[in-house]
Amino acid sequence: MSKQSNLRGVIEATGIVIGSFVGAVLIITLLVSGKSTDQTAPTSPVVAESSAAQENTQPVAQVKVAETVSEESGSISADKIVQANCVLCHGAGIMNAPKIGDADQWAPRIAQGKDTLIYNAINGIRTMPAKGGNASLSDEEVAAAVIQMANDSGASF
Template structure:
């Protein structure tokens, strides 16, 4: 009994090689801009009866919700590093980016299901699609990138 009876040894070796090469390509890809964006101040405090910048609005600090801007890696970069081996060729049944017919059933499931499947792994795709250091937010942006390219 084999683990993946529908996959030939050649395909398994191809998938394994692609996964290995994608992991090796990761190395240290944090750019200075990404680091600066993560440590940048999130806002300013404006005190009543003191002059503030004209475009700033005086708001008590306790009522200010932190801005939630995406500061992760670009979905395109993650796709090109980790996902392209299977999602450009359709290896192991992966929907090919750009193929509307293959993506429609997946898109119909909704983003929450697609993200859950990407995090846990589905079919021959391992958890996080071999991007073990991708955050959930990065995976979501990568999925969105592939969907946008497939509609």
């Protein structure tokens, strides 16, 4: 082995080292750039998912239901007012509330007259809270509920 071939060997070895280093850098660069596209790739589905989730949850939120109820409260039927506000106590006779449909319990109350019953329901009487506890009901709605309840219990208002 001459010195020259020794030198060539060193140059070749250096070339291999440099070559593989450059190759490694290239591979790493490719990997990193590949990773960075991989990193942005999941973001778009996530964004798409969250906007899809927003679309999905919007109907579930049902904010409109509450709006509809309050908007329609002026026109909902007396029966619905009774079901929503009065049956809680007057359905089962809780706290000695006269039961809807029990003519015996209602007879002495009906005998007071329609206007007195309506007045007492609007303003409250003893353990009966004013407007059944729902202050958002109008006097007219309470009156309609009283008439409905009394007529269901033997009156003919």
